[in-house]
Amino acid sequence: MIVRVARVLPNVTGLDKSFDYLIPEELAPRVQVGTIVRVELHGRRIGGWVTKMLDDGEAAVGADALKPIAKVTGHGPDASLIDLADWAAVRWAARRPRPFIVAASPQRAITSLPSQRRSTSELGATSPAAAEILQSGGGVLRLPPRSDVLPALRSAIACGPTLAVTPTIVDAHSFALRLRREGVSVALMPDDWASAVGGVDLVIGPRSAAWAPCPDMAAAVVLDEHDEALQEERSPTWHARDVIVERCRRLGVPHLVVSPAPTLTAIETAAGDGGVVHPPFTRERLAWPTITVVDRTDEEPWKKSLVTSALIDRIRNPDLTVVCVSNITGRARLMACRACQSLIRCERCDAAVGQSSDLRLDCARCGATRPAVCQECGATNFANLRPGISRLREELEGAAARPVVEVSGTDTEAVASAGVYVGTEAVLYRVANADVVAFLEFDSEMLAPRFRAAEQAMSLLIRAGRLAPEVLVQTFSPDHEVIRAAAEGNPDIVVRSERERRVMLGLPPFGALARVVGTGAAELVGQLGQGVQVGGDEATGFVLRADDWTTLGTELNVAERPKGSRLRVEVDPPRL
Template sequence: MLSAVANPTPRFSPQDRVAVLLPLPLAGAYDYRVGERPLAVGDFVTVPLGKRELVGVVWGEGRGDVDAGRLRVVGERLDCPPLPEVTRKFVDWVAAYTLAAPGAVLKMAMSVPDALVPPKPLHGVRLAPTMPDLKMTAARRRVLDLAAQLPPLPGADLAREAGVGPAVVKGLVEAGGLEMVEIARPPFFHAPDLGRPAPILSDGQRVAADALVAALDSGFSVQVIDGVTGSGKTEVYFEAVAAALAKGRQVLVLLPEIALSAQWLKRFSARFGVAPAEWHSELSDARRRETWRAVASGEARVVVGARSALFLPYRTLGLVVVDEEHDGAFKQEDGVSYHARDMAVVRARLGGVPVVLASATPSLETLANIQAGRYVRLHLPDRHAGAALPEISAVDLRRFPPPRGMWLSPVLVQAIEETLAAGEQAMLFLNRRGYAPLTLCRACGHRLQCPHCTAWLVEHRLAGRLVCHHCGHAVRPPEKCPQCEAEDSFVACGPGVERIAEEAAHRFPGARVALMASDTVTGPHAAAEFVRQVADHEIDLLIGTQIVAKGYHFPMLTLVGVVDSDLGLEGGDLRAAERTHQLLSQVAGRAGRAERPGRVLLQTYQPDHPVMRALIDGDRDGFIASEAEFRREAGMPPYGRLAALVVSGPDTNALDDFCRRLARAAPHDPALQVLGPAPAPLALLRGRHRRRFLVKAARSANLHAALRQWLSQVPPTGGIRVQVDVDPYSFF
């Protein structure tokens, strides 16, 4: 069953009342009167709103709560494919679940306003039907001879084919030897080549691939590829992609960081002979416009994108894939708060199509759904082509501490030296950007803090800046302390990846060292070049943050060293242990992915922590079972529900007064527990003061109804904003 199969689209005649939803955070759709041209649900139209003219979507029949004489008339219907029914249902569902305004969700589906306007006609030139008397030159003769043999071409293309300048073609047009005609635009995206040879799958991979293919004609289902790092999960779901394409359907693949997925794109092109349509923030405006229209028309057969790709107007979506489904990057915190993995399942259900979740470390939410029988697990326990999983061991920093002023233990240093001497590659991982997380004055202890956020400024020595990682505020390091005015008194405290790279350059002077972080490798092209250098062994020692853990395959990388394995284990986040286990498992999975065996060294002060023991012993299932039991007893997700209310405002007194009124109106329900208000860990963010409420609920509670009723009683005023985050993943 496909999303393209739908009920007949409701149509409206002139003078009918219609509801038009605008891409604004308003309460809902507004009523308008149909003008002279009939309209259908899903049509993009212009409508007046106050003194402005905006583009919205015909959402259905008007509500009738405005007198007919006061209705304003719909303007123009735009010449573009209507918003599909399943997309409209998805917008309504996401808005209801996240307690967001439907228009705010619609804005994500209308993220490229220019795409709603048809592209300008493309003109070419061809031989004139009647040839005038021309002054002939050799260049003109070549152009005319080619024009007689070829279909109409853009003037620049014809000039290039003839080996002449554009002025020659232009002159022939003006002289009447060539005539201008409108021509069809070439496709922006070519159809994948399904005839290319596919890689030979192992028996286990073939069983999983066959299950995915069989699900394509069985309506909605969720299948989870649970495979160790290097088990070939991508090639398995590529089989389902190929089968869906063969049935004439579109495919969406979500990746957590599309701009840094160079190897995935290369593998796709090798498998299907063409590049997929990409959707992420690094695209140019023109490319986004082309891609949006190509998705709406069905020309873009495969879309690979970040979480926002969910809201594109697919014409015949037949398969959804969420790779690295556990990754926290799928959670959107700002604006409409949603988790792309969960919304991908909803989108697939609404369209009646299968969804595939893939990960070496599935989230506890996904594993709980498998245990409940809602999802189907496809297990790949072995690495592809006989490669062995790396040996993981802990380096106890209490027994083998680094020298003073250094951050690499002698044990790890020796392992790197041995690896480099063998002609292999090593990687050092630290999930902390910049040079140092804290800069303080030696004389008075003053710490440099962001003026707009409750956060320390992070030194980025390569850029010569102190940067706030929350709001982007950046300044040059001051020459003297603003507190005590001591000069040259600032000292960097703690390591970031830049500091580790500095130490590595000192300790391994003969090695080619490179740094990979989101602020040093910007955009897909830079990432692709960086990945090529590592794959071609132009780099000996790679140092990076979490972006190096995103599924890369480097055959000569045999050693991974984690500088601070304990980072992320503390801080009051209920998912801290799970996230750390996932991240370190993914990082460890970069080692020994080919013929040469790999090893992983975890520098830690807590070698007996359950996360460290699980990694060392390879006991993922045991760790997950104990983590699940802890969550179950505490009534925490996925065995309970959470919602966060973040209340922010410019004035602390007004903010605290509003929070007291909101607290007094809190729901009284034995199935709900309201905690707060309390200052958020980031009590000041981008200049706004912040307070948090946390609502803990049993799974049987009607959490959404309680939240709607509660918030309706105390509407915010005076610049105060209330952001609701159902199923929060971070607690900053």
């Protein structure tokens, strides 16, 4: 009698081990690597995945001591994705592959699969540049913000079954709808997981689709690679671009990374021998928005309103829909007393305080709140050095002489129709279209104390350029490379300066970086070997550096987590 044994990874948070189970004869035809099963563990029945089929003698204990698999739940990720999850567990210091296998699994039990659906209809217009990249083995295609990327996506589909990842489900749904109208068979993730396994022309979805099934995959596409939504915010902080590039490398198929301004990481790791392919500069510039720069260099920032003359000209024009962007919430973030000139600070921790919509003073550092009274002289009249969107709405409404709608990321209701909107960057996603997008204080984005600030600022300009043909930028740094790059339609300007800085500082992609925060962080980093440099402290978080991701991930994975610790490990943190 043949004894069949499977190694099962339990779907249990915090459990780092896999266990061996007998495969009952009646279940054997349905069990393979990736199959989702139910097993008994410590007296209760739990779910898990088969990660390996064992040969005789490979089981941890004798067959007579093994418990049987209790039930086959349904289909799961194939063996190649299980192997990819093992790689990702090191790349993003996850210690075990479970988070990635969860991303690769269906959201409900799949017990049967639909038949294959391959299209025989002729595709619409394709992109010669994208086709050339795919034929050469993969690379990066730079398309300006107002260009249609659908021809590039068609070029990949022409190669055979294609996997595509977009920043949002809304983007994925839009592409799926357009291609279905052309007769292309599409599985929209995550809902169409079974159809994807059955076989279609295109599997497309948001970030998690990087782990989607795509049998006989011939190509993979990452759209809007610059968008931060492609990186997981929770730990492990994996990036869809890196998953796709590694997945294609293992399968020996080409990848296509598309963006108006590819990140330096994409250029260094995904561009291939041919470098970044883009249209001629004269044609590329035409598909960027008009960048109008309001130079505020000669102004004193603390004495001037963010509502400039150039902005007033546009918000007063009844024929224009204007979207104003400021990432300062509430009424104010920084204030000074008009009577004694002192900065308004927290009486508990001495940090600068802001003013909420209910006119109280709030400390973002320690959470203290108090009435709007100066801590030095008791006065109640303040100068608003950095007004929030609530205060800006009042100023804009007075200047525009028409209603202004405030939009923030916490809003859940539909945005009311108006001629002028003001909000955080969330307004760029919640307003359908506009004639002008105005960044009221863009320096706080370009000059943010983050090593990716320039790329993140470019991402905002790209989003604004897709919403409106004109982007107005108010700045005290009119010659900054981000503004010059957008104004000239030449992202190389940013890439050159970014490469020089990051090579000098050993920052990604020219080194590996991680951040560890939480209780027990000091004890954890104390175990790391000489290949990892440690900076920072337990109060603000430890910053780790290494020459490469494998060294960093391996060191973090082998370090023992202190008992009772609550740690967050961010590998390649986007906002450091």
